Amino acid sequence: MARPLKIIGIALGAIILLIAAALIAILLLFDPNAYKPQISQAVQDATGRELDIKGDIELSLFPWIGMELGQTSLSNAPGFGDAPFARLDAAEVKLRLLPLLLRQEVETRAVVLRGLRLNLQVNENGTSNWADLAQPEPTATSGQIPPATPQQAAASTGGGIGLAALAIGGIEISDAHISYDDRAADTHYTVEQLNLVTGPVSLDTPVDVALDSRFSSSQPPLKGQLELSTRIGFDLKQERYRLDDLVLETTLDGETLPGGRAQARVSADIRADLQQQTAAVNNLTIQTYGVTARGQIDAERILASPAFKGELALAPFNARQLLTKLDQPVPDTADPEALTKLAANLRFSGTPTAINIPVLQLFLDDTTLSGRTDIRLPQDKPLPAVRYTLHIDTIDADRYLPPASENDVKVAPPSAGAAAAATLPMELLRDLDIKGQLDLDQLKISGLHISQIKTRLTAQQGLIELLPEAQLYQGGYKGSMQLDARQDTPRFKLDDTLSGVQAGPLLQDLMDDALLSGRADLSSRLTTTGHTPEQMTRALNGRVEVSFNNGQIKGFNLAQLVREAKAKLNQQPLPARDETKGTDFTELSATLNIKDGVIHNDDLSAKSPYVRISGAGTVNLVTEQLDYLVKTALVESATGAGGAELEQLKGLTVPVKITGSFAQPKIDLQYDEILKARAKQELERKKQELKQKADAEKQQLQQTLEAEKEALQQELKEKQKQELQQKEDELKNKLKSLFN
Template sequence: MDPAPPTPGRMRRLRRWRPSRRTGIVLGAVAAVLLVLWLLFDWNWFKPPLERAVGAATGRELRIEGDLDVDLGRTITVSAERLRLANAAWSKEPRMGSAERVEIDIAPWPLLALRLRMKEVRAVRPDIRLETAPEGAGGNWVFGDGRAKADPGPPRWRLDRLWIEDGRLRFTDAAQKTDIDIALSSVAPAAREGRDAGSPVRVDGKGHWRGAAFRLEGRAASPLDLADTDTPYRVDLDARAGATRASASGTLTNPFRFQAFDLRMKLSGQDLEDLYPLLGLALPPSPPYALDGRLLRSGDLWRYEGFEGKVGDSDLAGDVKVDVSGARPMFTAQLLSRRLDFDDLAGFLGAPPSTGADETANPAQKAEAARRAASPRLLPDTPYDLAKLNAMDADVRWRAQKIHAPSLPMIEDMDARLLLDTGMLRLEPLNFGVAGGDVRATLRMNARGEPIDTRARIAVRGVELPKLFAQAELAQGAVGRIGGDIVLHGRGNSVAAILGSADGEVGLGMGRGRISNLVMELAGLDIAEALKFLLTQDRQVPIRCAFADFGVEDGLMTSRALAFDTTDTIVVGEGTVSLKDERLDLLLKPRPKDRSLLTLRSPLRVGGTFKDPSFRPDMAALGLRGAIALALGSIAPPAALLATFETGPGEDSDCGGQYAR
């Protein structure tokens, strides 16, 4: 069927919409312009307005020195090359950040609602420099005027994922002598982390923490998470500073302020003293250590909770708190050792620990032990560091349930409390279980001035004689308890200097007991009696009492009363002990209460040094008896025995009531 012919009205409308020649020229010109624009369009034309927009938002100049390009599609990809962002005006470094290339994937539909959703940002060789402000408030990561808006409202942009290739992050805090330089690159998240964890980064860097050099490696959450300062930032890092190593796994809140974190931390090193430049904690020298606990910080309060480990050959567990809100850190600790190796305490005295085959010590301590072994002196002469004693305050309670001391088996346990307040150190109490009894001490060291002024009071109570000399066979079966008091006041910056200048008094005594008769006979060189007990059977001799009373002045101990009284023999003595020169000069005079043949009774001289003491008969007196015996023997040989015959002039001592109990 043929189509209907056009009506007159339709013909008029067709004639009305027929393009004129002018319209055709305009449409052709528009098409030509669009073609030219399509052929000549350059996205770089948008660089100046983009740079101005970023500058207005951040207060920092942004320069795009390379090309700007946009790929349109279901995802819009914006790429820019050689970006440079200016630093804060107060910084000496002109540039805060740069990148060789940045690509941004943008979802197009949110743009219709004037919202920017960035699916992913990929940065190639980004270099970011973060630094704290000179005033200590904030840093160059605070943009604009740093003041929060009254009601900023919900953000109109969102970033889902950040991928870093060959990046670099530097952080500087000049006031804390801290600088960190880290290389970081994004890695695929572990299966356990899930896809929502973002892209964590592999970290490898170095720098200085509080002036001490360190190295750092491990993994951390995506740097994108740093934008939310209220969300914990996950880290798993391993750091080394010299011989000190710390492994931390946990979370940091607002890492750049470093004010809140919860980490599982393993800490190990060659010497706890090495923590002073790192943490500002003036801990005493120690053997190598390894500790594992939970490290937390909330503002100015640090806590190392539930830690366990070893220091030297001793186990150590407990809780530590450090409050840094005051002028000095306040170190508070509750410590427990189930088995304490006694020589691990040597650092408190300025001496190294033992360095035998089964002992733990670092190379420096082994060298110091070798130096001390070659020295003729025994008392530690390493000076205390007054700056460290004034660097922090402390309240430490340390209990040891059992003490391992092969050379001092009579030491059983320990309970000590150390208090340090503006250079005043107190050990109140310092108690040891010793040989079934107690040694209770209080010690005060005033390091507020130089030299250190030290006062010590030591009370010895109920120490059992056989346990005190447990390794001496002749002491087996002995009975008796020793007690006394020691009061000393000295000035000096080392143990040797303090004792070498000490004034005070030393008094020790023992009440009734028993001791081997063989010991007493050998002490007096009574040959006949000693042979009798050696060939037959030793017997116990009752002890009436024993006492030693010394006055101390300028490091010299001078005997005021010295006696050991049994029913068989009384030994009286006199002499001096020099704490300054570490020399002994004592004369002990045995006086038997029985009669004996073949005795060479003579005074016994205790001499030598603390490190190499000597115990020998007074050769002058012994030689006199020998000369008399030889003279008599030349007249009639049996008469020579008269020179060795002891008539027993000894008398009971006046023990008094103090030690007779």
């Protein structure tokens, strides 16, 4: 047994000596640089390009068989200038000889490329300078792919040198430069100082990869640097791939970036199984501008019909600090602590045509928004279809408004519909496909406290409808707002009802002045058209019914006006005004008929135990002018201070004319009308006095006549009685004389 082994060993030794001798002979006798013209000519024949090998070609045969190539360049395509298409300072590739000969294993040292320069261009006609190099491979006459050769078949089935036997000591690319100049699109991109270093490359062990480079672009104008590191693992037979500890860091500089600079860091672990068509991104972390997001994503059917699901959490951050980093103005809010805490959580799933977010949480300071939303991405429509159900617990919107100043005048906010009509494009409105609901537990806005808010929004094919409901100030609100954008000119419709609301607290919170108090009930039916607020005001039509009960009109001091009227009538100095008092009423109602932006009212009615108020006139919303007359009639005298004065004017109607603009209304007591009414009242009084006197005289005369009549009747009765007595006496005397 020992002898055969010895013989085999001697034979192998001899073979190795022969191979070594042959390699030495090749190194001594063969000069690869002598073949540079033939190599260049072969490239010229195959590509039409000139290959210029300026550096020396060095060969090594044992224990590594390989080649070192010096400076080499490949000329550009015709019409793309004199700069080389590609240039290389140096390259080195070496394979270990004995594993290749004995075991058919490819074991290389590091593959090295130094100073690569790649010049990619596209001319004005859209032709690239690499198109002539990307020629299709030759095919059989039938146009089918030619059958594999026996050697190819053997390699694919494990014969020959298989991929499983590949082992590379690493890949080193240093100082590479790649430029891309697209003159058709007027864009230019460069990657420079590109360095790529890997660990040993083997198909059965993970590979460490590190890359860094600088880059720039013309559209958008940016420049920056990139660093990437990861460990790549793969199983080609099972088609499984993984990136462990992937870290990508980049810094971007450009005038279009917020603050002129952006920095970002992304880390994750990535898995892919092509046989199962699954992929996963785990431990995902994204950091930029001081904001951190963490999550994970799982995907399936990635090669057929991809579907994904995952989670994402946005860690709490300060929005004010973020805006500062983005070089954006920080809002001046009434609460300086507003916008200091933002965070979000969400779970999602989807496909290329749909995104579902069943869990959505957004935290803004002390406010929490939660809910869900579904988004469909139809191929034939420009905008997605959105369905949502959202809930907000409580929000103080006034915290986020600018702080009030002493010169500010608190007024009601303008109509949201009017403001939107001036900015929203009609085509966008027609493309909206939205349906959802948003509920709020508590809302404070413009000083108003509103609770139990429910909104339902539908927007489809240009018809947008909002249905809000709310509780406020011991009452309720229910409305219907509609915007019809299906025609060239948008149409608006408003139907709403306000019932049982305490007007005093509402106006106090809204305008810091309770101009009117009492229980308020309001209903409106309004329509308008137009693209701008002015057009909509001119086209406003409809009806508004208003009623108040058990309230007061602040600033309208009826008793004061009566006292002024009395002083004027008596030509006395006007009494001092008391602006703190108003006019109480038990009922106040009015119907506003609106036509072409002008409010017409002729049934204003207010009642109290002592007065009756009526009014009629117009309010022009287009010109913002007032023309209104209020009439006040005293029906009973009041007790206490001023009661005697009011008693003197009992039954008198006091007219008050309101004119001027909304900004500067004028309230004018109509003294002429009062004088006319007073004269009429005096005439009526004189007529009543004369009538009363005539009636008294008539009654007195009647009484006199009755007395005289009664006296005559009494006198006649006495006379008749006397005559009868006399006749009776005469008869008695005659009878007496007869019997005597």
